[in-house]
Every structure is written in C-alpha cells, then in structure tokens.
C-alpha cells in the first residue's frame with residue numbers, strides 16, 4: 494500500500510475521532526449534519542489546523558458545523574444545474590466544446606461548503622464500466638467536444654489502474670485534445686502526487702494533447718512544504734496547473750489574504766484561474782459573501798496584484814445557465830466616441846473610439 498493510501502485510511506471520519514482534537518458541544522446536531530454531508534479530514538490537513546482558534550480558516554473549511562442544518566429558500570439541491578444539462582449519467586454537457594465527467598464522488602477531504610454535496614455528501618456510487626463505455630460513445634458522437642473535464646468528487650482519489658482506464662479510453666477518442674482534472678488532492682493529500690502518477694500523466698499527454706490540473710487552494714496557509722513539492726512535480730512534468738476556489742466568509746474574504754494566496758500560488762507556478770462566488774448549495778449560506786463585497790475586494794486587488802496572479806471573479810448561474818464574470822464597472826460611455834475609464838488607482842481617464 495502506498496503512503497497516500499495509508500493516509501486516506503487514517504483520516505478523521507467520525508465525531509468521536511474529531512473530539513480528540515477539539516471539544517464538540519452539540520454532538521447530536523453535528524451527527525445530524527454528517528448524515529447529509531460526511532466527514533473526512535486528511536492527516537496532512539489536520540496538521541495545518543490551529544485547533545486552539547475556533548475561527549481558524551482551515552478548520553472552518555473542514556470541521557462540520559450545525560450551521561449546515563440551516564437552509565435558506567434560495568439554496569438548491571443541484572445549485573448549478575449539473576443534472577439539467579446531463580444527457581447521459583455521469584456526464585454534464587453545458588458548453589459546446591467541453592463536458593464534465595464524474596469519475597467518482599469520493600474525496601480525500603469533504604469541504605463543508607461543497608457545491609456538489611448531495612453527491613459527495615454520502616457514498617454515491619461512481620460510474621460503472623457500462624457508464625464509462627456510454628460516455629466514450631457520447632464523445633465519439635460529439636466531435637465538437639475537444640475537452641473533457643474529469644471531476645467528481647476527486648478523480649485523483651481513484652487508484653492508478655482506474656485512472657489509467659479513464660485516460661486510455663478518453664485518449665482513444667481522436668477529437669478529445671485536452672483532458673482536465675479537477676482535484677483538491679494537491680491541497681489535502683499531496684502524497685498522492687506520486688512518481689507513478691506523474692509517469693501516467695506523461696504517457697497520456699504530449700505537445701498537442703495536454704493534461705491540465707485545476708486544483709483548489711483557498712487560503713495561503715494551505716500552501717505548505719509538501720504541497721509545494723507536489724506542485725513542483727506536476728509542473729516539472731509539463732502539466733499546466735491552475736487554481737480555482739470560492740470566496741468564503743471568514744476564510745478568504747479579505748484582500749490581504751487573497752493577495753497572499755494569489756501571489757504564493759504564482760510563486761509555485763500555479764496560475765490563479767477563477768475565484769468563484771459561492772454556489773447556492775443547501776446548508777452553505779454561512780460561507781456566502783455578498784457579490785457586492787466580492788466585487789469590492791477584486792477592485793482593491795486590481796493594480797495591486799500582478800496580472801499573472803489575478804484570477805477572474807465569476808458566478809456559475811443557477812439552473813445550468815453558465816458562468817459569467819463579476820466585475821467593477823470601469824467604463825462609462827460619455828458620447829458615441831468617448832469613454833471615461835477608471836484607472837486601477839481611481840483616476841478617471843478619457844479614451845476615444847476610432848474615427849471610422
């Protein structure tokens with residue numbers, strides 16, 4: 494058994510195990526929470542939590558709270574309409590050129606704000622061999638799809654053989670150029686980035702058929718020595734690594750924290766890609782930051798943070814309607830040929846349109 498598998502076996506998964514680290518007052522309520530959204534905290538992440546601080550940002554992201562039992566009317570079981578845009582099981586086709594494929598609904602650590610919690614929250618079975626065959630047939634019939642996003646859950650919690658099955662089947666479809674893997678393993682279980690996994694990525698990618706990793710760091714303290722090592726292995730193997738994650742109340746809704754996060758990511762060669770407005774998943778309202786505040790934070794970071802480290806702030810619209818950027822309004826049209834545009838430093842500057 495490999496180190497990462499041993500660590501997975503040693504995750505904190507029950508209220509009693511959690512109690513070895515902090516005292517839990519309302520155990521019954523927390524057990525009620527776990528009936529809908531299971532618990533797992535990896536040993537790596539346990540070591541990063543400051544259990545003396547009840548507001549520790551890493552603790553807030555992974556320790557269950559009875560606030561998850563409070564539902565607001567706008568919250569949904571399927572907040573971004575994955576099901577509405579799912580022509581066959583385990584596949585979502587929302588945009589013309591790419592599909593999401595759910596390889597598993599298991600994760601090494603279950604984030605308390607998970608937007609797919611109705612699937613990840615309990616032991617939902619992943620795709621069978623027949624489901625996988627159906628997915629490959631779908632891709633063969635849809636040559637307009639040139640990118641497959643392996644997601645879940647966390648695909649990198651699958652064993653190497655299982656992952657190899659996915660990669661070899663996906664690479665058998667000539668119209669699929671890019672394979673993207675959405676994973677939080679480089680954050681919570683960095684030992685999973687083994688040499689054999691890197692070799693597999695090399696086998697299934699080349700100069701025009703890349704594998705992209707999109708990972709999910711939310712706070713600068715999540716970037717520890719082991720994480721830096723895991724990312725370096727990926728980038729040194731030619732894998733492009735990007736980061737996306739939500740704006741979370743009490744965790745990273747602060748321009749100073751986000752600046753540190755984005756710059757630390759850029760320093761370890763991870764491109765900050767998206768900062769998400771939190772989806773309307775049931776029981777996550779306590780993590781949600783108002784859009785107005787999110788826009789304000791990004792306005793503060795514009796000009797302050799180098800463009801190579803500044804992600805786009807986006808919202809995934811409910812009902813599967815797609816993702817759009819949220820941003821401060823910099824431009825104002827004065828006349829047909831004249832704009833006033835706000836500079837990063839707050840100055841108003843005139844800009845003229847071309848004459849013809």
Ligand code: SF4
Nearest residue numbers: 600603604607646677
């Ligand atoms: S890693 Fe992603 S899918 Fe898994 S619990 Fe966290 S947010 Fe949900």
